[in-house]
Amino acid sequence: MKTSKNLIYSLILAVVTLALLFFLEVNKAKYGMAYTVLTKGIILAVVAVSMNLVTGFTGLFSLGQAGFMAIGAYVTAIFLIPTNSIEEVYYMSGVSPAILTFKTWLESTPLWFQSLLPYIALTAGGLVAALFAALIGIPVLRLKSDYLAIATLGFSEIMRAIISSPQMDTITNGSYGLKKIQGFSSLIQVFLIAAVCITFMILLIRSTYGRAFKAIREDEIAAEAMGINLFKHKSLSFIIGSFFAAVSGGMLAMFMRSIDAKTFTVSLTYDILLIVVVGGIGSITGSILSSLLVTASKEWWLRFFDSPLYIGSFQVPLFKTGFRMVIFSVVLLLIVLFYQRGLMGRNEFSWDGLAKAFNKLKSKSSNKGGSKIA
């Protein structure tokens, strides 16, 4: 009985979300900010969940996310720049002949193939990143904790340096970046791709392999004594995590329409790490929730701190450009102080959990005046 009731709730939530997305899609002009925040939030949710898979569930402290996102973004971008404007994009140093041949070949493919191009582009970006992850995983995954973090951080910086180097000008357009990338057709498309990616990772974590990942996180020596091949499982998690980081990078490229190497600096990795920590290391729903919340408060809700505020004729001091980030940092500090394990800890969202939290809140407020029993 109970499970069917929860299923109905989940279905209602899904329908409401879809309706909301439709509504936003239709009234795009009026609710531009909500549209942007939701798109960016859900794109970052994909990479946050992928980082959670590697860091929160397998216990590998990897900081290479931005590097893999860059790979995904550039591969996707090369797929999705319209062929007739490619010369225009590479106006400074010319296009590499390989890309030109590739683009003209893409042009000659059947129409159904071209309509699937965004999905193919994202998958291709993911696969290239997965290949890189497999290669650097061989030396890097032998390292533990902080050393692994430093090594992956180094990889991410090297990736960025290679992309912006003059030798790569004809492929990545160096520091000029790539422009005119084909965007998403609708908000629903973004959510659909994100939902598929996140569902896949949830299923992986709930499978027997996911349990093996958790075993490695808990105790490597015991996991090995249980017959779990450490290197095989660590690289599996690392490769799949990188794949989805790259897919998210590709989605970011499609969202922003133009990318350059500066988009993928270390600070992007820190933004994602922040989302994961705020949501709870080891909670997928926590990561999704927190990426939407963090994006919304960073880009939207805290905006009014940036513009001057007048009470009567008195101008409130401090309210000027950049003050929003100060408030944002204070909020983060408070969250870390009061929710040391993030908003969700290692728990996942469930209707029963929500009901429990709600009841607790209700009994707390009703007990406020009277004496507390037990």
Place this chain on the structure above:
Amino acid sequence: MLRNILRLEDITMQFGGVVAIDNLSLEVNENEIVSLIGPNGAGKTTAFNVITGVYAPTNGAVYFKDKLIVSNFPKGPMKKIYAGQNNGKYTTTIKKTPDQITKLNVARTFQNIRLFKELTAFENVLIAKHMRSKANWLSATLCLNYKEERKMREEALELLDILGLIDVKDEIASSLPYGQQRHLEIARALATEPELLLLDEPAAGMNPQETLELTSFIHDIRSKFNLTVLMIEHHMDLVMEISDRIYVLDFGKLIASGVPEEIQNNQTVIDAYLGVPDDDEE
């Protein structure tokens, strides 16, 4: 005839200048319960770590069911010392990793409990079933192995039931009482379907009552799962009660072996445990 299931030959394990195990040879026969005893620091746990592939021995070989699973051909300065003793017996280095050895049906528990602390008792046992899973990661993710998954879950529940842990299956492992954590660790080891079970101080930290129960418990699981047990233990009543044979280590050297009665009356063993009275005193 008794078939020997585990055989250690001339195992020496050096850490720098410290000789943790010195030329240890022992045999464990099928269906036996054999104890490895000795004062603290005698090298008992090191012996377990050599058998399970955590350490590569400096010299010697380990056979499991007459198959060579660990051996070392000494290199460098060690070669001078050991090459003569071996008479060219070990000419190759075989080093299996702990997970490969577990796959050969050798399971172990740890002296300081090493459960997956933040997972439930059920998940702890289920994880041990993972290595027998034939599904690859993609089919496991897409739930194509649902039959196998269901079977794994059933087997894990059955095991928890047999070991009397079914009521606490959804408890977080670290929240269980100490005795149950020990039981859970054994349940987890049994889930890997071992033929040889290595128990590292299963009674450590248990009260006399629990220790007494452990005796019948180990007998039970041996007959139920058709096991051979090699055990490190300090509780002498348990050791004498349960063991078919006993090996005694002191400072890495084997000082005695035999049935419990022989060991009880062996002067060297008594000396090792109580210390030799100093003649020069007075």
